Amino acid sequence: MRTPIIAGNWKMHKTVGEATEMVRKLDELVADSPVEVVICAPFTSLASLSALGLNKVKLGAQNMYFAEQGAFTGEISAAMLEDVGCEYVILGHSERREIFKEDDELINKKVLKALETGLKPILCVGETLEQRKAGETENVVVEQTTKGLAGVGAEQIRQVVIAYEPIWAIGTGETSDGNDANQVIASIRQTVAKLFSPELAQEVRIQYGGSVKPGNIKEFMDQPEIDGALVGGASLKVEDFVGIINY
Numbered sequence: 001m002r003t004p005i006i007a008g009n010w011k012m013h014k015t016v017g018e019a020t021e022m023v024r025k026l027d028e029l030v031a032d033s034p035v036e037v038v039i040c041a042p043f044t045s046l047a048s049l050s051a052l053g054l055n056k057v058k059l060g061a062q063n064m065y066f067a068e069q070g071a072f073t074g075e076i077s078a079a080m081l082e083d084v085g086c087e088y089v090i091l092g093h094s095e096r097r098e099i100f101k102e103d104d105e106l107i108n109k110k111v112l113k114a115l116e117t118g119l120k121p122i123l124c125v126g127e128t129l130e131q132r133k134a135g136e137t138e139n140v141v142v143e144q145t146t147k148g149l150a151g152v153g154a155e156q157i158r159q160v161v162i163a164y165e166p167i168w169a170i171g172t173g174e175t176s177d178g179n180d181a182n183q184v185i186a187s188i189r190q191t192v193a194k195l196f197s198p199e200l201a202q203e204v205r206i207q208y209g210g211s212v213k214p215g216n217i218k219e220f221m222d223q224p225e226i227d228g229a230l231v232g233g234a235s236l237k238v239e240d241f242v243g244i245i246n247y
Helices: 016-029 043-050 078-083 094-098 104-117 129-133 137-148 178-195 217-221 238-245
Strands: 005-009 036-040 058-061 088-091 120-125 161-164 205-209 228-231
Touching: 005 088, 005 161, 005 205, 005 238, 016 036, 016 043, 016 238, 036 088, 043 058, 078 104, 088 104, 104 120, 104 137, 120 137, 129 137, 137 178, 161 178, 178 205, 178 217, 217 228, 228 238
Parallel strands: 005 036, 005 228, 036 058, 058 088, 088 120, 120 161, 161 205, 205 228
Antiparallel strands: none
16 A cells, blocks of 8 residues: 655745744644655755654755765755755656756666665656647656666665656646546556566555645545645645645
């Protein structure tokens, strides 16, 4: 039985004070939830959130670089994230792919370094609106999954979470319906089965992301292949995020 995982991706939002105030409340409100709860906050807030001594909420980062250290101005290493209490890190988010031109090879290097360091990657995959209209959704997500997981060992794949985030649904108010999302996620799971084994594929958690709200989360969580959500805007308000967690 896969434990559901709901992760909030705050993107470039919240000061340290705002972050600590919300997460302190969140940790109390979801204390008894059977769902694994993760907040992926900006780098600037991670150390302060870790210092709260959270009981339920786990911490994640929104990105990292694959090198251990060096002349990489503005970058953060996996060891730095682990040092400030992170358990998870989002890699390959569509905004990193689209805005910052990160490709599958770079994302794969980050996945491998995260796993080597002990972090759990949340590997994002998803198609653009043009690709969806052209009927290329499955090909796109299968390719991104395959390339993103290249070199990952069978003993490591259990530590990976995959997030299917159709790019056309992120922050737009548009969402894939539950059945469509479930079919795409089933294709992703089949890909993991081919790369590793059917048994291991059944252990990997795969989230849906893309304009998830309290009002539509149940539609996705009722699907057999969907194990959680990667939530953007609706994770910025504690009431909304708790509503999603308590689907």
